[in-house]
Amino acid sequence: MPNKHNLKKSANTMSNNDRKPLISGNWKMHMNHFEAIQMVQKLFYDLPLPVYDRIDVSIHPPFTSLRSLQTVFEVDHMPIALGAQNCHNEDSGAFTGEISPLMLAKLNVAYVIVGHSERRQLLGETDRQVNAKVHAVLKHGMTPIVCVGETLEQRQAGSAATVVSTQITNSLKEVTAAQVSDLIIAYEPVWAIGTGKTATPADAQAMCAHIRSQMESKWGNTAAQSLRIQYGGSVKASNIAELMVKNDIDGTLVGGASLKVEDFAPIVNHFS
Ligand code: 13P
Numbered sequence: 001m002p003n004k005h006n007l008k009k010s011a012n013t014m015s016n017n018d019r020k021p022l023i024s025g026n027w028k029m030h031m032n033h034f035e036a037i038q039m040v041q042k043l044f045y046d047l048p049l050p051v052y053d054r055i056d057v058s059i060h061p062p063f064t065s066l067r068s069l070q071t072v073f074e075v076d077h078m079p080i081a082l083g084a085q086n087c088h089n090e091d092s093g094a095f096t097g098e099i100s101p102l103m104l105a106k107l108n109v110a111y112v113i114v115g116h117s118e119r120r121q122l123l124g125e126t127d128r129q130v131n132a133k134v135h136a137v138l139k140h141g142m143t144p145i146v147c148v149g150e151t152l153e154q155r156q157a158g159s160a161a162t163v164v165s166t167q168i169t170n171s172l173k174e175v176t177a178a179q180v181s182d183l184i185i186a187y188e189p190v191w192a193i194g195t196g197k198t199a200t201p202a203d204a205q206a207m208c209a210h211i212r213s214q215m216e217s218k219w220g221n222t223a224a225q226s227l228r229i230q231y232g233g234s235v236k237a238s239n240i241a242e243l244m245v246k247n248d249i250d251g252t253l254v255g256g257a258s259l260k261v262e263d264f265a266p267i268v269n270h271f272s
Helices: 033-046 063-075 101-106 117-123 127-139 152-156 160-171 177-181 201-219 221-226 240-244 261-269
Strands: 022-026 056-060 081-084 109-114 143-148 184-187 228-232 251-254
Touching: 022 109, 022 228, 022 261, 033 063, 033 261, 056 109, 063 081, 101 109, 101 127, 109 127, 127 143, 127 160, 143 160, 152 160, 160 201, 177 201, 177 221, 184 201, 201 221, 201 228, 201 240, 240 251, 251 261
Parallel strands: 022 056, 022 251, 056 081, 081 109, 109 143, 143 184, 184 228, 228 251
Antiparallel strands: none
16 A cells, blocks of 8 residues: 655655655545545546556545445555544544544555644644544554644744644654654645645745654654655645645645546646
8 A cells, every 4th residue: 555665765865756645635524425436436537547656646535435435446446545534542432423543444544634724723623632643543554644734824923834843743742753754744834725825836845844854853864754745735736746846745635626536637647
């Protein structure tokens, strides 16, 4: 499955040419399971198979579609990874309405988005909870996609880098260097999500480089060069190329443009 990095080069000379890009579609609260099946079937038939040798693709539907998509991916041999949008940090218990990471692992979920800004902002999710979820996801052999990003006010106040650094420090407490190597960090500036405003490729690269250098100072060069950093926020076919040429951007977390085949297929096709 995912996370096959080309580690032939020594870690300190790696670039995003050496890290396999990950393009993830975060469907948020969209599509029932019939629509989900239709969407992935169309997507699969629209994309040339060799593209999956060059990149990893993950789809993160609502919980209600996970089982249906798992079946379709397996029966039709689609090399698309199944992703979830959230989970609880406990394996089981009296947590009405929550989903356990163990349940996700049983569905062959490969990636779990953790700490999305919509959960942080709308549902009050804290770094502490994000940290507990990161450990829960790792414990069950899945890969967390840990979301970080500043608000517009924080960017305008010049504190974007500090905000992101604090989110990383607090969300990744007690994570080992070996775990960091396979981790995904998604840099999603809050002001760019669903607004049509993308961070400039230079700004996105600057923050992703800042993140990698912070990771390096804590977990070492090998782990920092191996982990993948996605950019998210109004990614579309028209801006994927300018983002992906940047050295520290290893993929994208796509919201709105992942909901229609005609928008998402050209993003993935950029790599064919
Ligand atoms: P948009 O691509 O709709 O801006 O959403 C980004 C996002 O939140 C992905 O997780």
